[in-house]
Amino acid sequence: MAVALETINLVKRFSGIVASNNVSLQIAKGARHALIGPNGAGKTTLINLLTGVQRPTGGRILLDGEDITSLSTHERVRLGIVRTFQINQLFNDLTPLETIGLAVSERRGQGLDWWRIVGSRPDLVAEVVEILERFHLADVIDKRTAVLPYGKQRLLEIALAIACRPRVLLLDEPAAGVPEDERHEILAAVAALPADVTVLLIEHDMDIVFSFADRISVLVNGALFVEGSPEEVARDPRVKAVYLGEEVADA
Amino acid sequence: MLTILFDGIAYGMLLFVLASGLAVTLGLMNFINLAHGSFAMAGGYVTVILVNRLGVPFFASLPIAFLASAVIGFVFERALYVHVYKKPHLDQVLFSIGLVFMSVAAADYVMGSGQIFVQIPKFLQGQFEIYGIGIGRYRLLIIVICGLLTVALQFILANTRFGSRLRAAVDDSRVARGLGINVNWVFALTFAFGSGLAGLGGALGAEILGLDPTFPLKFMIYFLIVVTVGGTSSITGPFLASLLLGIGDVAGKYYVPTLGSFVIYTIMIVVLIWRPQGLFSRAASR
Amino acid sequence: MLPPPIAIRVATEWLAARARWQPLEVGFWIVAFAAIWLFPDRHLILTEIAWLGLFALSLDLILGYAGIISLGHAAFFGLGAYTAALLAKYEIINEPVLALLVAGLAAMALGFVTSFLVLRGSDLTRLMVTLGVALLLRELANRLGWLTGGADGLQGVSIKPVLGMFRFDMFGHTGYAYSLIVLFILFLIARRLVNSPFGLSLLSVKGNPLRASAIGISVDGRLIAIYTVAAGFAGIAGALLAQTTSFASLEVFSFDRSADLLLVLIIGGAGYLYGGLIGAIIFKFMQDYLSALTPQYWPFWIGLVLVVIVMVGRDRITSWTAPFRRIASHLNWRALARHVAASSSERR
Numbered sequence: 001m002a003v004a005l006e007t008i009n010l011v012k013r014f015s016g017i018v019a020s021n022n023v024s025l026q027i028a029k030g031a032r033h034a035l036i037g038p039n040g041a042g043k044t045t046l047i048n049l050l051t052g053v054q055r056p057t058g059g060r061i062l063l064d065g066e067d068i069t070s071l072s073t074h075e076r077v078r079l080g081i082v083r084t085f086q087i088n089q090l091f092n093d094l095t096p097l098e099t100i101g102l103a104v105s106e107r108r109g110q111g112l113d114w115w116r117i118v119g120s121r122p123d124l125v126a127e128v129v130e131i132l133e134r135f136h137l138a139d140v141i142d143k144r145t146a147v148l149p150y151g152k153q154r155l156l157e158i159a160l161a162i163a164c165r166p167r168v169l170l171l172d173e174p175a176a177g178v179p180e181d182e183r184h185e186i187l188a189a190v191a192a193l194p195a196d197v198t199v200l201l202i203e204h205d206m207d208i209v210f211s212f213a214d215r216i217s218v219l220v221n222g223a224l225f226v227e228g229s230p231e232e233v234a235r236d237p238r239v240k241a242v243y244l245g246e247e248v249a250d251a
Numbered sequence: 252m253l254t255i256l257f258d259g260i261a262y263g264m265l266l267f268v269l270a271s272g273l274a275v276t277l278g279l280m281n282f283i284n285l286a287h288g289s290f291a292m293a294g295g296y297v298t299v300i301l302v303n304r305l306g307v308p309f310f311a312s313l314p315i316a317f318l319a320s321a322v323i324g325f326v327f328e329r330a331l332y333v334h335v336y337k338k339p340h341l342d343q344v345l346f347s348i349g350l351v352f353m354s355v356a357a358a359d360y361v362m363g364s365g366q367i368f369v370q371i372p373k374f375l376q377g378q379f380e381i382y383g384i385g386i387g388r389y390r391l392l393i394i395v396i397c398g399l400l401t402v403a404l405q406f407i408l409a410n411t412r413f414g415s416r417l418r419a420a421v422d423d424s425r426v427a428r429g430l431g432i433n434v435n436w437v438f439a440l441t442f443a444f445g446s447g448l449a450g451l452g453g454a455l456g457a458e459i460l461g462l463d464p465t466f467p468l469k470f471m472i473y474f475l476i477v478v479t480v481g482g483t484s485s486i487t488g489p490f491l492a493s494l495l496l497g498i499g500d501v502a503g504k505y506y507v508p509t510l511g512s513f514v515i516y517t518i519m520i521v522v523l524i525w526r527p528q529g530l531f532s533r534a535a536s537r
Numbered sequence: 538m539l540p541p542p543i544a545i546r547v548a549t550e551w552l553a554a555r556a557r558w559q560p561l562e563v564g565f566w567i568v569a570f571a572a573i574w575l576f577p578d579r580h581l582i583l584t585e586i587a588w589l590g591l592f593a594l595s596l597d598l599i600l601g602y603a604g605i606i607s608l609g610h611a612a613f614f615g616l617g618a619y620t621a622a623l624l625a626k627y628e629i630i631n632e633p634v635l636a637l638l639v640a641g642l643a644a645m646a647l648g649f650v651t652s653f654l655v656l657r658g659s660d661l662t663r664l665m666v667t668l669g670v671a672l673l674l675r676e677l678a679n680r681l682g683w684l685t686g687g688a689d690g691l692q693g694v695s696i697k698p699v700l701g702m703f704r705f706d707m708f709g710h711t712g713y714a715y716s717l718i719v720l721f722i723l724f725l726i727a728r729r730l731v732n733s734p735f736g737l738s739l740l741s742v743k744g745n746p747l748r749a750s751a752i753g754i755s756v757d758g759r760l761i762a763i764y765t766v767a768a769g770f771a772g773i774a775g776a777l778l779a780q781t782t783s784f785a786s787l788e789v790f791s792f793d794r795s796a797d798l799l800l801v802l803i804i805g806g807a808g809y810l811y812g813g814l815i816g817a818i819i820f821k822f823m824q825d826y827l828s829a830l831t832p833q834y835w836p837f838w839i840g841l842v843l844v845v846i847v848m849v850g851r852d853r854i855t856s857w858t859a860p861f862r863r864i865a866s867h868l869n870w871r872a873l874a875r876h877v878a879a880s881s882s883e884r885r
Contacts, residue, residue: 051751077753089748091741097548102741103752105734111754112762114735119552122545129540129548138544142551164752283661335847340660341606342847345803348796349843356837364833468792472668479665513676520654520669527658 002029003065004198005050005081005168010059012045012222019045020056021222027168027200034201034213038242042222043202044086047170050200051083052076063168078107080167084157086176086202092146096137096156099145100128103163128163135159135189151182158189168198175208187211210234218242254385255502261390263497264397265459267490269452269470270477271404272324272445278483279420279438280336285347287449287474288467289354294320294450295457295466296358299367309372313396313454320450325443332442333435351467358464366463369454393455400448404486417441476519482529492530556732565811566721573714580709586821587716588777593801593813594720594727595770601808602731603763604743605655608664608795609671610771612651613644615790617772619678620644622691622785631697637719637776644772645765652764656757668792675790690786694779705781712781719777723770727810730766739763793836800843806855 005027012020019042027033037043048054050061052073061069063079071079091099101118104127105111119125132138135155140148145156154174161169175186187208193199203209209216209230216233218226226236233239273287294316301307301315327350335346371389378387408414419427420434428434453462460470473496481492496515503514522530572583592614599605620640623629630636654666678685685691698704703711730736738759741749746756779785788794797820805816823842828835846854 053747072755073750074753074755077751083751085748085751089745089751091744091748093744094737094740095551097551098737099741101552102734102737102754106738106753110734111738112735114730114733116734117553117556117729117732118734118737119549119555122549125549125552126540126545129544133540133544141548160748160752277661283664331844331848338847340664341600342851344606344608344660344664345799345843346847348799349840349847352796352836352840353844354840356834356840360834360837471792472665472672475661475665475668479661509680513673513680516669516673516676520666520673523658523662523666523669524654527662 003027004029004031004063005200006062006065007046007050008060008062010046010049010061011057012042012049012054013057018222020049023059023219023222023224025217025224025227027198028215030196030198032199032201032212032214034203034209034216035219036203036206036209036216037219037225041219043219044172045222046219047083047172047202050170051081077164080165081170082161082164082166082168083170084161084172084174086172088153088157090145090153090156090160092144094145095142096132096145096148096152096159097128097141099156099160100131100163101125103160104128104131107164131159131163134192135162136185149182151178151185154178154182154186155189158186162193166197168200169193171199171201171203173203173205174201175203175205253383255505256498257384257386258390259498259501260494261387261393261397261497262459262501263494264401265393265452265456266473266477266497267493268397268400268448269456270449270474270493271486271489272442272448273474274478274481274483274486274489275417275441275445277478279417279424279441282332282336283340283343283347284332285344285471285475286350286354286467287445288470289351290320290324290446291449291453291456291470292354292358292462292464292466293323293453294447295369295453295462296362296367297450298454298457299362299369299462302369303367309369309375313451316454317447317451320453321443321447323450324446325439327446328439328442333439351471354467355464358466362464364464366461367457368461369457371458389458393459396455400451401486401490408486413437413440472516476515478529480519480522480530488529556728562811565814569717569721573710573717577708577710580713582821582825584709584712584716584777584781586817587713587720588774588781589798589801589821590814590817591716591720591723591777592771592774593798593805593817594724594810595767595774595813596798596802597807597810597813598727598731598763598767598770600802601810601812602736602739602743603760605760605764606660606664607655607667608792608799609667609669610798611790611792611794612667612671612674613648613768613771614775614778614794615671615674615678615785616647617641617644617775618779618785618789619685619691619775620772621776622694622779622783623684625696625780625783626691626694632701633696633699633715633780637773637780640776640779641769641773644775645769647772648765648768649761651768652761655764656760668795671790671792671795675787678787678790685785688787690784690788692784694783694785696780696783705783709781716777716781719773723773724810724814727770731810735759735762797839800839800846803846803851804842804854806851812855 003026007023007025010020010023011018023046035043035046045054049056052071056069060067063081068076068079101124104124108124129138132141135158137152137155137159140152145153148156158174171190174190175183178186190212201209201212213230216228216230217224218233218239220242225242226233226239228236269291270287273284276282276284276287297316297319298312301312302309335343375389375392378385380386408417416427416432416437419430419432420437424434476496477489477492481489499518500515503510507514572579576583596607596610599607617640620643621636624636624639625631630639651670654670655663658666679687696705699711699715703715705711738749738754741754742756742759750756775789778789801816801820802813803816804819805812805814824835827838
């Protein structure tokens with residue numbers, strides 16, 4: 001099994017609290033890997049560590065065997081680790097056309113071009129339009145992002161990550177907050193992601209997890225708890241206990 | 252040497268009284284009030300008018316200066332500031348610079364552009380020596396008054412009901428609101444009190460700092476240094492920062508006059524880069 | 538799979554619409570250049586407007602496009618002014634245009650070095666740091682009296698003719714034409730820059746730095762770049778002041794200058810390049826009128842304008858400048874209609 005992304009004994013402490021506890025995770029190339037766990041299990045911290053938003057207290061992160069622990073966020077993006085956000089992080093004053101254009105020109109290394117007017121490269125624009133059409137955004141390409149319906153913003157969130165041509169895509173609850181009748185559009189977009197892209201999905205909704213993932217890791221209290229195929233995880237009594245425990249605690 | 256230390260402490264304590272109101276404004280509402288010095292100037296001019304023109308005793312003029320500035324602060328807070336709290340920092344900066352400019356021109360119009368000194372009572376002038384340290388009587392008075400104020404301030408914040416409400420509002424104004432604390436009212440009173448302190452500082456400082464219409468501009472950077480270097484999470488931070496600044500400034504001007512304000516500005520920049528939350532601030536308070 | 542060509546062309550059209558020259562813009566520059574012949578008796582104030590407009594344009598690049606609040610932009614302006622004045626006084630570089638470039642480069646160098654100070658921290662720390670840098674430079678110019686003339690300013694500067702041909706005169710005729718041409722060239726550069734992929738990425742950094750870095754943009758790199766460029770613009774503006782007045786004094790570094798500059802930009806509105814120019818025109822004529830009434834109390838009116846602008850709301854104050862901004866959606870629709878028509882006729 002070729003490993004795309006790997007963490008070795010990853011530790012993150014915040015003034016006394018251990019948010020990631022010795023996490024050693026392997027994500028296979030082309031995998032549809034889901035990361036689940038109760039609230040506060042450290043899923044978001046792990047994403048932040050993987051993308052370089054936060055620095056680990058200890059441990060290493062490897063991409064295709066190369067150590068990327070000390071690289072900054074944007075350097076990792078250039079190497080192919082791209083994420084989406086649970087809460088939309090978009091450019092409210094830009095249009096989807098401009099937003100995707102940004103990501104594409106950045107990926108092509110043309111983001112520093114200051115002498116060239118935006119939109120003067122037909123091949124670049126073609127790629128942008130292709131992405132927008134694929135994510136059902138063609139009808140709103142000239143609207144300000146802030147005024148788009150929530151479902152469209154959610155699609156743009158994913159489209160923006162795809163425009164970076166990720167090798168490893170970290171999806172943080174892609175369908176979070178999307179009304180029931182718009183959900184299928186998001187899920188279809190997630191299901192249609194290119195097969196060669198490795199996907200790590202963070203999700204609360206078990207229907208989505210079990211319909212999408214071919215491998216599942218369960219995170220509890222910052223540590224890796226159980227890992228296996230969906231069937232194995234579904235059958236595991238310990239996982240049930242954790243989730244039941246959470247439900248009891250919630251009630 | 253010790254005389255310089257003494258002068259520095261007096262200067263620093265004065266700065267603290269002048270700037271403490273700003274620390275609270277900044278900490279409580281995250282509001283950048285560059286016009287804080289204008290309230291101090293108001294207190295200074297009130298004292299000048301009372302003492303020099305109307306012959307009111309110096310000591311009687313101090314509480315009046317405090318009250319006058321507090322009232323002005325209260326009126327401005329209710330009439331103008333309250334509309335700007337929620338606006339972006341850029342607006343706050345523009346707004347308060349606008350007030351500074353207006354106050355400078357207004358003071359020029361009313362009081363003239365020259366520097367004015369308060370006629371302090373005879374028994375406060377001059378200095379005496381203890382163990383070879385030259386002690387200015389007036390500076391000693393400043394240390395005593397400002398020291399008492401600092402202790403009182405600490406007591407109010409730590410031990411009174413108002414203090415606990417204020418601290419709650421500083422820590423998390425939404426939660427405080429949820430607890431039924433009238434944050435707006437707390438803030439108006441605090442703003443008025445802070446302006447009053449500034450006014451008192453202006454009154455006391457008129458003698459040492461000199462008073463002229465550009466006072467708010469000249470000392471703006473000093474106040475800002477106190478609050479940014481000291482942090483806004485407690486009053487101890489600004490207090491220590493004031494003392495450091497006061498001693499540093501007096502010593503710097505005495506020993507290395509050619510460097511002027513160089514040292515102060517450089518230290519400020521270094522501290523801000525090194526610890527953007529302030530030198531004495533709780534880590535990651537915001 | 539490629540999308541249909543029509544969609545690509547429409548998208549291209551939409552993107553290009555940001556950078557298309559509006560009739561109002563063309564008119565603006567025609568009037569500005571016509572003023573060389575139309576208002577010869579107003580050239581002195583027009584010259585001041587030109588360098589102030591350039592200075593405000595420079596602030597717009599960092600405030601309007603990158604979101605950095607600065608209270609010390611005069612640092613770069615002042616450095617440019619002193620550089621140009623010193624170069625002329627000690628006859629190091631006699632040709633004004635060349636001296637202008639050197640002054641701009643000097644300011645860029647300072648901008649690059651100090652840009653690292655504004656990368657981190659809140660608005661307040663940025664404000665303090667920029668203010669501190671300007672104060673430091675002022676103090677430096679004050680202390681280096683043997684070189685700069687200290688508090689008296691740098692006197693006895695004589696500026697040689699531009700390109701060896703056009704002599705500066707006391708009516709400001711040469712000064713205005715010279716300043717306006719410099720302003721126009723730098724404006725064209727700025728206009729290119731903000732409408733480029735680089736300019737777009739600045740807006741993304743300003744709007745959401747977290748996401749900008751998550752799509753591979755080096756946030757720090759972009760801020761350093763634009764801060765450096767803007768510093769160069771400010772330096773050239775300062776150099777224009779020094780060259781057209783043959784004088785540089787400590788006042789070029791003053792806090793008031795940085796604060797006035799904010800006002801200039803805010804009157805015109807930030808984030809669309811013309812704000813600084815329009816603001817400079819309004820500011821200078823307002824100053825001309827009000828300080829003729831009460832020269833001493835002029836700051837009062839500046840202050841009042843600032844307070845009123847904030848209380849009324851910046852957006853509302855500058856809404857009348859909307860035609861200058863790029864939000865011209867009707868234009869996009871016309872372009873779309875044109876292209877649909879063109880492509881359907883092609884098919885036939």
